[in-house]
Amino acid sequence: VQLQASGGGLVQAGGSLRLSCAASGRTFNVYVMGWFRQAPGKEREFVTTITWSGGGGTTYYADSVKGRFFISRDSAKNTVYLQMNSLKPEDTAVYYCAARRANYYSNRARDYDYWGQGTQVTVSS
Numbered sequence: 001v002q003l004q005a006s007g008g009g010l011v012q013a014g015g016s017l018r019l020s021c022a023a024s025g026r027t028f029n030v031y032v033m034g035w036f037r038q039a040p041g042k043e044r045e046f047v048t049t050i051t052w053s054g055g056g057g058t059t060y061y062a063d064s065v066k067g068r069f070f071i072s073r074d075s076a077k078n079t080v081y082l083q084m085n086s087l088k089p090e091d092t093a094v095y096y097c098a099a100r101r102a103n104y105y106s107n108r109a110r111d112y113d114y115w116g117q118g119t120q121v122t123v124s125s
Contacts, residue, residue: 001025001114005097008119011087015123019082021097021116027052031103033080034060034112035071037093037121044096046107050080052099060105065091087123094118 007019023030034049048071051058059071070083080097098112106112 001027001030001099003097003099003114003116005095005116005119007082008095008121010122010124013087013089013123013125015087016083016085017087017121019084019095019097019119019121021080021082023078023080023099027078029101030099030114032100032105033073034098034100035080035082035095036098036109036112037091037095038118039093042093044109046109047095048082049100049105049107051103051105052080058105060107062107084121087121089123089125091121092123093121095121 002024004022030052033052035047036044038044048061050071068086072081096118097116099114100112
């Protein structure tokens with residue numbers, strides 16, 4: 001499975017950005033897709049996930065982004081989106097999309113099997 005992330009950029013605090021992650025290859029192996037982020041000098045941290053295969057599209061969010069970030073999927077396009085609203089300077093990081101074969105939620109980066117290349121999001125104050 002290959003993941004291609006896009007959509008990062010520079011935005012002022014309070015602004016919005018939408019990230020996309022297109023999956024290709026053996027996507028039938030994927031059950032959960034998500035986003036993590038890593039700021040300079042910090043560990044990679046969980047942002048949000050969505051179940052991929054089957055019905056429901058159950059979502060999970062880190063407390064720090066609840067009510068501001070929204071994950072969605074377009075199964076026909078094998079693409080996951082991350083809509084980020086009310087951005088804060090502390091949201092500045094490289095954002096990575098990730099995919100997991102196991103069919104249950106995890107917020108641990110080490111549980112994900114496939115990773116995209118990352119896209120930079122910078123929020124100015």
